Amino acid sequence: MPALSFADRVGDVLPLSAIERTALAYLSERERPLRRGATLVRQNERSGELFTLKSGMMMGYVLLDDGSRQILRFLFPGDLLGTDVLAYGQAQQTLVAITDSVVAPIDRILLAEAALRHPRLGLALAALEQAESTAMADRLSAIAKTSARARVASVLLEIRDRMGRGDAAIADSFIPGLTQEEIGDAIGLTSVHVNRMLRQLEDMRLIARNGGRFTILDEVGLRRAAGHVDRRAGVDLSWLPELQRE
Numbered sequence: 001m002p003a004l005s006f007a008d009r010v011g012d013v014l015p016l017s018a019i020e021r022t023a024l025a026y027l028s029e030r031e032r033p034l035r036r037g038a039t040l041v042r043q044n045e046r047s048g049e050l051f052t053l054k055s056g057m058m059m060g061y062v063l064l065d066d067g068s069r070q071i072l073r074f075l076f077p078g079d080l081l082g083t084d085v086l087a088y089g090q091a092q093q094t095l096v097a098i099t100d101s102v103v104a105p106i107d108r109i110l111l112a113e114a115a116l117r118h119p120r121l122g123l124a125l126a127a128l129e130q131a132e133s134t135a136m137a138d139r140l141s142a143i144a145k146t147s148a149r150a151r152v153a154s155v156l157l158e159i160r161d162r163m164g165r166g167d168a169a170i171a172d173s174f175i176p177g178l179t180q181e182e183i184g185d186a187i188g189l190t191s192v193h194v195n196r197m198l199r200q201l202e203d204m205r206l207i208a209r210n211g212g213r214f215t216i217l218d219e220v221g222l223r224r225a226a227g228h229v230d231r232r233a234g235v236d237l238s239w240l241p242e243l244q245r246e
Helices: 006-011 018-027 108-117 119-145 148-166 180-187 191-203 219-226
Strands: 032-034 039-041 049-055 058-063 069-075 094-097 101-107 207-210 213-216
Touching (some): 069 148, 069 180, 108 119, 119 148, 148 180
Antiparallel strands (some): 032 101, 207 213
């Protein structure tokens, strides 16, 4: 996936001054490449670092008592990863690269210092994490209260919307880059059930598939089928103070 900076992600919800952009760029100037399938951190591993994803696509998951996997988040360029170390000092989920990726390690002490120097940034990061938590809560609650078809439709829309932020060429046609097992592990379905629901969406002429490429044929209908709410698009930080004077 195209590169997208940490500052771009924050700038989606808050107009940034040049000083604030420089502060965010400084935090994420180190880089660590990851090959597809590589594990960045493991659940319960101690760490003082979090990360921002600069390019590629990753996922965060937890292992359940029965040995199964629950995917909590799909992660895209500009996202913060591993923020649980801010509260616990150890990873609460495993982070794995879905594609070849590049991350920027951020020491939590440096992040704290930046937030003290630039309070608007600290508040913006807290708001973005709240939006991510709400989006994750939507998906997890959907496992209990919505149909399998709605869950599959919703995750397709989420992936398309997130990929489109980093690539203006993505409109109605995209390659999710996920296996049906990974989709299922995010929404509580087997890969066989995911495939069955995808065929239903095709039969309803809401989507089309060609190899690994998906095309949305009827976005209004797909959103209706999904009951999907884009939580990230609704973030409102208009209450924050105006830009710093430079």
